[in-house]
Amino acid sequence: ITTGQKPSEECAVVGYIGNNAYTNIIFALRALQHRGQESSGIATFDGKIHIKKGMGFVSEVFRDEFLEGRIGIGHNRYSTAGSKGVENAGPFVISSSMGYIGISHNGEVTNAHDLREKLKEKGYIFYSSSDTEVMLTEIVSEINKYGIRDGIKKAMLKIKGAYALAILINDTLYALRDPFGFRPLILGKNNDGYIVASESAAIDTVSGKVIRDVKPGELIEIRETGYRSIFTIEHEKSHCMFEYVYFARPDSIIDGKEVFDVRYNIGVRLATENPVNADVVVPVPDSGRSQALGYSVYSKIPYSEGLIKNRYSDRTFILPDQESRYNAIKIKLNTIKSVINGKRVVLVDDSIVRGNTMRHIIGILRKDGATEVHVRVGSPPIIAPCYFGVDMKTKDDFIANNNSIEDIRKEIGADSLAYISIEGLKESIGMNELCLGCLTGIYPDDIPEGAKPNYT
Amino acid sequence: ITTGQKPSEECAVVGYIGNNAYTNIIFALRALQHRGQESSGIATFDGKIHIKKGMGFVSEVFRDEFLEGRIGIGHNRYSTAGSKGVENAGPFVISSSMGYIGISHNGEVTNAHDLREKLKEKGYIFYSSSDTEVMLTEIVSEINKYGIRDGIKKAMLKIKGAYALAILINDTLYALRDPFGFRPLILGKNNDGYIVASESAAIDTVSGKVIRDVKPGELIEIRETGYRSIFTIEHEKSHCMFEYVYFARPDSIIDGKEVFDVRYNIGVRLATENPVNADVVVPVPDSGRSQALGYSVYSKIPYSEGLIKNRYSDRTFILPDQESRYNAIKIKLNTIKSVINGKRVVLVDDSIVRGNTMRHIIGILRKDGATEVHVRVGSPPIIAPCYFGVDMKTKDDFIANNNSIEDIRKEIGADSLAYISIEGLKESIGMNELCLGCLTGIYPDDIPEGAKPNYT
Amino acid sequence: ITTGQKPSEECAVVGYIGNNAYTNIIFALRALQHRGQESSGIATFDGKIHIKKGMGFVSEVFRDEFLEGRIGIGHNRYSTAGSKGVENAGPFVISSSMGYIGISHNGEVTNAHDLREKLKEKGYIFYSSSDTEVMLTEIVSEINKYGIRDGIKKAMLKIKGAYALAILINDTLYALRDPFGFRPLILGKNNDGYIVASESAAIDTVSGKVIRDVKPGELIEIRETGYRSIFTIEHEKSHCMFEYVYFARPDSIIDGKEVFDVRYNIGVRLATENPVNADVVVPVPDSGRSQALGYSVYSKIPYSEGLIKNRYSDRTFILPDQESRYNAIKIKLNTIKSVINGKRVVLVDDSIVRGNTMRHIIGILRKDGATEVHVRVGSPPIIAPCYFGVDMKTKDDFIANNNSIEDIRKEIGADSLAYISIEGLKESIGMNELCLGCLTGIYPDDIPEGAKPNYT
Amino acid sequence: ITTGQKPSEECAVVGYIGNNAYTNIIFALRALQHRGQESSGIATFDGKIHIKKGMGFVSEVFRDEFLEGRIGIGHNRYSTAGSKGVENAGPFVISSSMGYIGISHNGEVTNAHDLREKLKEKGYIFYSSSDTEVMLTEIVSEINKYGIRDGIKKAMLKIKGAYALAILINDTLYALRDPFGFRPLILGKNNDGYIVASESAAIDTVSGKVIRDVKPGELIEIRETGYRSIFTIEHEKSHCMFEYVYFARPDSIIDGKEVFDVRYNIGVRLATENPVNADVVVPVPDSGRSQALGYSVYSKIPYSEGLIKNRYSDRTFILPDQESRYNAIKIKLNTIKSVINGKRVVLVDDSIVRGNTMRHIIGILRKDGATEVHVRVGSPPIIAPCYFGVDMKTKDDFIANNNSIEDIRKEIGADSLAYISIEGLKESIGMNELCLGCLTGIYPDDIPEGAKPNYT
Numbered sequence A, B, C, D: 001i002t003t004g005q006k007p008s009e010e011c012a013v014v015g016y017i018g019n020n021a022y023t024n025i026i027f028a029l030r031a032l033q034h035r036g037q038e039s040s041g042i043a044t045f046d047g048k049i050h051i052k053k054g055m056g057f058v059s060e061v062f063r064d065e066f067l068e069g070r071i072g073i074g075h076n077r078y079s080t081a082g083s084k085g086v087e088n089a090g091p092f093v094i095s096s097s098m099g100y101i102g103i104s105h106n107g108e109v110t111n112a113h114d115l116r117e118k119l120k121e122k123g124y125i126f127y128s129s130s131d132t133e134v135m136l137t138e139i140v141s142e143i144n145k146y147g148i149r150d151g152i153k154k155a156m157l158k159i160k161g162a163y164a165l166a167i168l169i170n171d172t173l174y175a176l177r178d179p180f181g182f183r184p185l186i187l188g189k190n191n192d193g194y195i196v197a198s199e200s201a202a203i204d205t206v207s208g209k210v211i212r213d214v215k216p217g218e219l220i221e222i223r224e225t226g227y228r229s230i231f232t233i234e235h236e237k238s239h240c241m242f243e244y245v246y247f248a249r250p251d252s253i254i255d256g257k258e259v260f261d262v263r264y265n266i267g268v269r270l271a272t273e274n275p276v277n278a279d280v281v282v283p284v285p286d287s288g289r290s291q292a293l294g295y296s297v298y299s300k301i302p303y304s305e306g307l308i309k310n311r312y313s314d315r316t317f318i319l320p321d322q323e324s325r326y327n328a329i330k331i332k333l334n335t336i337k338s339v340i341n342g343k344r345v346v347l348v349d350d351s352i353v354r355g356n357t358m359r360h361i362i363g364i365l366r367k368d369g370a371t372e373v374h375v376r377v378g379s380p381p382i383i384a385p386c387y388f389g390v391d392m393k394t395k396d397d398f399i400a401n402n403n404s405i406e407d408i409r410k411e412i413g414a415d416s417l418a419y420i421s422i423e424g425l426k427e428s429i430g431m432n433e434l435c436l437g438c439l440t441g442i443y444p445d446d447i448p449e450g451a452k453p454n455y456t
């Protein structure tokens, strides 16, 4: 049994150029472990290419070997079903007439199936079923024709979907983001050199300073001596709202907004939109804390920690007992009796996907003496799949899909239930240029027919 | 490099009798993973003894096999240097003329060296250097002479130090606690049967109800049909204050006091004893949260989360780079800029042992804009070693050892620094019967000459 | 599927005193790998005891660590069902009032069950179900009373069955053999010091010289400065004939007889007792070679290699295919067509236990053109279990048990079949003092009721 | 320390079409384990491609998973330095506009460097440094243009060097051999379907019948319903003599010659060319046996087994002792005293590469009483590197390189030393169409400048 029931991001991306490239990348990947826990890889270049990939946590993969080089890219990956195994782990590196080209990818190419077929017709061959390999091949094929800069631009015009990339071309590093800007990508600098990473927390971890976000549609070229913007393909932006709501670390600043602030604002907004008389505001740890703080400050209902999360519960846990009568959620969360007992509780979490965890939490709160439980959710109901890099594909997974709010309230056993409004969410983020696809079913770009996690 | 710098508890103890003994024990051990992360073991009995032990997390050790039986004991262990390896993992089980006797032990026998020598003189033989083996042999030797109950009582009169035990004697379970009550031990019940465990959180995790603490000096006999107190050796109690301050989970209730409440009270007391003008109260997560909440409520300075702890940082992390120029603490904690920037911060944590982490945290708070940092510590200064089961042996490890509070303040770079008073700590716990040995150097019992973690 | 169908010896024993004890023991254990392949262990002493044990081949177990000390004992073990796992691996080492006592054991104690019960009554406790632990405890209990020499003698008078032991008592090494001399044990010397081992091939491997066999019933004390015989309990000897027939390496000299010579003599005797007209003598490799050479020389029928053994077939091979339609024997042996085709073949092997392999070999010989196949077996029919350290316990395993020679011939599909006579075997070995229990059902000593591989 | 000092073949190749493809391939790979021990892989096709690769022995790699499909290819690989790791393990499989194309390769492409550069110029990209990937890309690029049959033919005209291939193109199997026929490849059939493999022993192992060798330069197309020869590029043949001399299993029949027979003939020829007065002919096991039998029969000097090879010595053995004073050869071979003592020995082995083993053997023979040692070698002196798939690249490795026969005799300490003549070797094989490059320095084809094991 796995205890995780939240959707999973598919990747973390890092690029580094300067001293101690390998060590800097390891630290950055470790700071971004939450974006992909199944496998990790690093490729460095010092005239030759050096690659190390492995299954497991960053701390397990990079132990014995040292990779030489003043430039490198790194990748954490969340394996989707059917594509497990080291051979699918990033980064992908090839050699071509241009030399070595490596790529670390966060996102999902929606027209990978079509692109692959067209590239095959042109004679290209594929070793895996990965959309990253398709993107890499497309980029290489255009670079071969038009050179690096124009080639990448041409490729971008053909590749649809979400991609934030760290690209290594011999001794030069590139950062690239799709024109919608679905996935975050940020540029920074520390004493050793330049870093590009999925989240600013990675830059903090190497004692660096943020320079700025890579702009949607922008290609940045980074050398040891400096960086410059090569081009930007302008387009209406649509940043994934779920990065703010759940995925990103609260200490990251994404596209100018600090994630903690956004979540705090969401809490304030929830309190404005859906006030309730209660005695204590309790977050579902860890993700509900920022929102609960906002709710508490605005509502003046005291904040406290009424739930404890077992810190070992992120590790998959396979029970030897076949029956597995025990619910894994029991291992994950427990109450603090004195905070809960005899209290009317406002329970705050970031989002509800399937609802199982929430039903269980309400159950234990009541058992341990909560007189009322009012649930406040920091995201509007999720009702549609994501095609841009988040592992939510089946409509049936979503409790909100065919149920009214009242249905859900009953299902989870709450005294009251309220989600933040879409308008409220936008204002909390402070941005209109958002992807809201999984909330509305309306996507910022067409979804090609065969778009599924893994086309073959 | 390891990121942990806090002292480590040496064990978790579980006993179970009833249905699904194996599964119940696994869940309980997992809830008590924080008390020992290096190895785990379970022994069950169904006429025969079944044992499974292994290095690593509970979730890694118990995967493939299923152990039959309606009774069992379990153990998590924190290996001390020089005694790593599966052969030293608990629980210990032997067969003797009485049948099978197994033991799970939390604590430390201070006169193990003497006892071992005396037992050797009587002809007993030892397979390991463990104090648990000595205790088990002593118990068996007395049981052989006097029967189970009197034998255990006789043995207790000889064994000095700290021990909380789950004992399996064929199909009967026993719970036993040393007369001082250093280490916690609690009895509970769920639908499947009876459980004894180091902390009440384990009972919650198996959906059980707490019955009561095992009393210091008490032997409880537990059968499927019920339990009864066999005897209690009365003595002045001295519960380890550090269980409340740091070790135990905040959701556990130990000797009648909820750990969260104690820590909250500590926070209140810190605010009373050491007020300060400031803008925000920030805990060092996770252990400083309860205290910071208390501090905030009493001082009326708003509480917020200004530090984020990387959730993967509890895993040991060995850098392939020999130089290891990067401090591991950077990976562990990062700031939330908007909470810190331009603010006078009250920083609250449970205790300071070596001071490195605190100095680092203050550094990053200042770098990210904190104008003042006032440190409030939920434990009096630690100045002396522990001989009762906590891995603090070298005086030189303690920053408070030969330094004044002012020295320490300078060393860690705080604007002000205050520890809770011993009196304040006692009142926060609400109990006088405490061990305060490591705070005062005065121990509740004599420490025999050769008392060291592992005598041979 | 496992390809092995021969009975398995249960252990190899090594002891070393002098320079580079650890390295010398590793080499010796590797030379004796055939006597036990499941686990290996070494214990050395340098004031402290150092132990390393592990599952797998010698080359897999001793890789990373180095054990200090000028004295040590080593052990290879063939796990019998139900006692797998590192905790049962040898050697066993304990500390007692005499200091450290370690033991490496080859053989089987027939009265272990009784001894264990009696020792339990005296108060001793047991951590495993191993007969070695019983023997060790018995020895220690007597040593405690009577000192080392007399204690060991007293223990020997109580312990029944087969045992060849390397014993470490602090800085002194002892070699001990049961009065029957079932299992071999030999003393040698190389430039670094003294060695005791199960077979002389181990002494050769460390570039040593054989000194002499340890005598049945003898205790030898070995120090760096020399060795001396302490006592010898005289008794009618009964060396296991199966060591000569199959177990031991052909290059070993056991109790004065070179194993190759014995097997060669067996071949000669087979040719005398059971001549046949044929074109070629073909051994079943590897174990049939020595006998086939003898058969060829006496019979004047040319010797050739008509069968090839796959050298990788000793590794257990678990097929992922459930059906497992393919016989593992196919992987093990193949013919050399030109040697076989159109020929009348005399096929020579050491022994027949279950008969499966032999039936298969005859099948492929005929398929590849052999016109006649005459089987000659270098051991009389095996019809009874062994209680002295060889893993043959179930009568039903033996094809010879309830079948006449003619029945077996039909069963395996041979044109003729002959076993060496018991008389012939004795003369080939050149010794009368043999155990022939599994050939006759008459054992050199009483077999206590509960004698089974693992009593509990 | 490694005990192996013989050159190593680089691969085994298997293809199967029919029932139980996966199981048949596993058995065949296991029979060919000697051609590559570092990694193994299988790819099957059933509409989708299924791949399993891993480091280690066949028995270690294929344990848990089952690969579906009625067609598949398999590969054993001997890693050359710098190219270890699963990512370089065979077989290679790609998808292209033609569907799936997989390839298992034995041999070495001498112009891989040039081909790779040219393919890069055409826009192709490479994921590894392997010559197999180059060959596969070349084949795919031509197939894309000319279809399967003509495409493969075109590719063959460009690819230089040695290659024996099993190719899977969707549901059809192909067998292909370079026009020189350096490496063996043979077609067979069993009850389940058709098999193609590097050696006939693999066909025997799946209870199959040999159909015929794949001809040098021939492409055979194999379907479930039958096979047919598509084309044959005629060229002067040059089969690798070293397959007969050392690599292949003695029970294999390669290009019409049984390996055992060839080696036996070599022994006869050695006795003709270089007779000597002696008492016993002793092979260096295992590879010298066939030759020694021939020598004995012709010379009438009796054959015996005077050396025993430790069967566990093929496993790499890393000593924990840094000094490693002990020579690994000691572990590998030991004498049988009675065969050697007081005898004039003719010692026969297949070849001498570096000479260390031979010197050691002669040393132990003398120590154990051999009065004379006359060495007879079943291959002419090796003096030049191989560029066609055998891991002998550095001239300095060869003892025969700058030494006269007399020098070598002294160096190894023999009483006399003789190699078979080149003429004698050819006649023993019974074939003129041989590669003798490493014996003469004259190669059957030009060696392009950059030809090295791994070009990048």
Ligand SMILES: Nc1ncnc2c1ncn2[C@@H]1O[C@H](COP(=O)(O)OP(=O)(O)O)[C@@H](O)[C@H]1O
Residues within 6 Å of the ligand: A308, A309, A310, A311, A312, B004, B005, B006, B031, B033, B034, B245, B246, B247, B248, B249, B250, B284, B285, B286, B287, B288, B309, B350
């Ligand atoms: N399984 C658990 N779930 C939640 N909290 C725990 C658990 N185990 C221990 N804790 C709490 O975590 C605190 C220690 O965590 P933290 O401060 O994050 O780490 P550190 O040991 O580095 O100080 C302890 O005070 C303890 O109360």
Ligand SMILES: Nc1ncnc2c1ncn2[C@@H]1O[C@H](COP(=O)(O)OP(=O)(O)O)[C@@H](O)[C@H]1O
Residues within 6 Å of the ligand: A004, A005, A006, A031, A033, A034, A245, A246, A247, A248, A249, A250, A284, A285, A286, A287, A288, A309, A350, B308, B309, B310, B311, B312
């Ligand atoms: N390395 C990290 N350190 C601290 N917080 C993190 C880290 N990675 C992710 N997070 C935060 O943790 C939250 C998810 O944690 P939590 O709610 O405890 O687990 P779950 O995924 O089960 O809901 C996310 O919202 C994210 O912001």
Ligand SMILES: Nc1ncnc2c1ncn2[C@@H]1O[C@H](COP(=O)(O)OP(=O)(O)O)[C@@H](O)[C@H]1O
Residues within 6 Å of the ligand: C308, C309, C310, C311, C312, D004, D005, D006, D031, D033, D034, D245, D246, D247, D248, D249, D250, D284, D285, D286, D287, D288, D309, D350
């Ligand atoms: N699977 C196998 N079964 C039997 N013989 C084999 C097998 N594989 C290879 N051989 C033979 O073993 C010989 C090499 O073995 P050997 O001489 O013992 O080892 P080394 O490689 O050290 O010389 C080769 O000549 C080959 O013919």
Ligand SMILES: Nc1ncnc2c1ncn2[C@@H]1O[C@H](COP(=O)(O)OP(=O)(O)O)[C@@H](O)[C@H]1O
Residues within 6 Å of the ligand: C004, C005, C006, C031, C033, C034, C245, C246, C247, C248, C249, C250, C284, C285, C286, C287, C288, C309, C350, D308, D309, D310, D311, D312
């Ligand atoms: N390390 C070794 N080196 C060489 N020969 C050995 C070694 N160990 C055991 N032997 C011999 O190998 C023979 C058994 O091998 P073999 O007949 O090939 O296998 P099986 O056990 O399947 O019959 C034994 O008779 C023994 O004498």
Ligand code: SF4
Residues within 6 Å of the ligand: A182, A239, A240, A241, A242, A243, A385, A386, A387, A388, A389, A390, A435, A436, A437, A438, A439
């Ligand atoms: S559909 Fe939802 S999860 Fe996917 S990118 Fe858009 S907002 Fe993010």
Ligand code: SF4
Residues within 6 Å of the ligand: B182, B239, B240, B241, B242, B243, B385, B386, B387, B388, B389, B390, B435, B436, B437, B438, B439
């Ligand atoms: S000395 Fe300190 S840590 Fe040890 S038991 Fe006493 S209070 Fe607890």
Ligand code: SF4
Residues within 6 Å of the ligand: C182, C239, C240, C241, C242, C243, C385, C386, C387, C388, C389, C390, C435, C436, C437, C438, C439
């Ligand atoms: S019974 Fe047989 S195998 Fe056992 S010791 Fe006697 S002769 Fe050897």
Ligand code: SF4
Residues within 6 Å of the ligand: D182, D239, D240, D241, D242, D243, D385, D386, D387, D388, D389, D390, D435, D436, D437, D438, D439
């Ligand atoms: S050079 Fe030697 S090893 Fe290489 S193919 Fe030619 S004969 Fe064979």
Ligand SMILES: [Mg+2]
Residues within 6 Å of the ligand: A284, A285, A286, A287, A288, A350
């Ligand atoms: Mg959450």
Ligand SMILES: [Mg+2]
Residues within 6 Å of the ligand: B284, B285, B286, B287, B288, B350
């Ligand atoms: Mg802490």
Ligand SMILES: [Mg+2]
Residues within 6 Å of the ligand: C284, C285, C286, C287, C288, C350
């Ligand atoms: Mg055999």
Ligand SMILES: [Mg+2]
Residues within 6 Å of the ligand: D284, D285, D286, D287, D288, D350
């Ligand atoms: Mg050889």
